[in-house]
Amino acid sequence: MIAVVQRVSESSVKIEGEVKGEIGAGLMVLLGIEDADDTEDIQWLSKKITNMRIFNDDDEVMNKSVQDVNGDILLISQFTLHASTKKGNRPSYIRAAKPDVAIPLYKKFIAQVEADFGKKIQTGEFGADMKVSLVNDGPVTIIIDSKDKK
Template sequence: MIAVIQRVSESAVKIDGVIKGQISLGLMVLLGIEDADTNEDIEWLSKKIVNLRIFPDENGVMNKNIQDAGGDILLISQFTLHASTKKGNRPSYIKAAKPDFAIPMYEKFILALEQELDKKIETGEFGADMKVSLVNDGPVTIIIDSKNRV
């Protein structure tokens, strides 16, 4: 699994012009799923995201996690994170999981994040044409690949 995590002061996702998910202070997370992903990847990555200390403390040092900061999470599925650009100019998405595998993994990831965060998270809709907006705070953007954890 690949996650692009952005600390935001606000973020929203619209589908057909209607807001599906919206947060103020928190993390907007783009998630790419591949066939090699397992429940272990879900558990490790969800814990890593919730415990990342990327929010400022009273001294302005990034020392607080999302729970300490009182923030929320907006999770968006994004298969294009697994794009291969080695050959030619048209990316290949062969590594990205097909919906029959990716949707259940995405749903498990939502539940894992909610359990770790101890509250409901906001989401997009798997496979939908989504319009995502955000104000990146900092800016702070972190990329984590669960296959590079060792």
């Protein structure tokens, strides 16, 4: 699994002009799932995201997690994170999991994040044409690959 984690002051996702999810201060997370991902990836990545200290403390040092600042999380599925650009100019998405594999893992990931985070998160809709808006705070953007955990 690959996650692009952005510290935001606000973020939202619209589907067909309707707001599906929105948050104030917190994290907007883009999530890419591949066939090789499993429960271990879900658990590790969820804990990493919910505990990552990328929010400022009183001394303006990034020393607090999204939980510490009582922030929110908006999670968006994005298969294009697994694009291969090695050959030619048209990305290949061969590594991205097909919906029959990805959707159950995406739902398990949402449940795991909510369990680790201790509250409901906002989400987009798997496979939908989504319009994502955000104000990146900092800017702070972190890329995490669960395959790099060891």
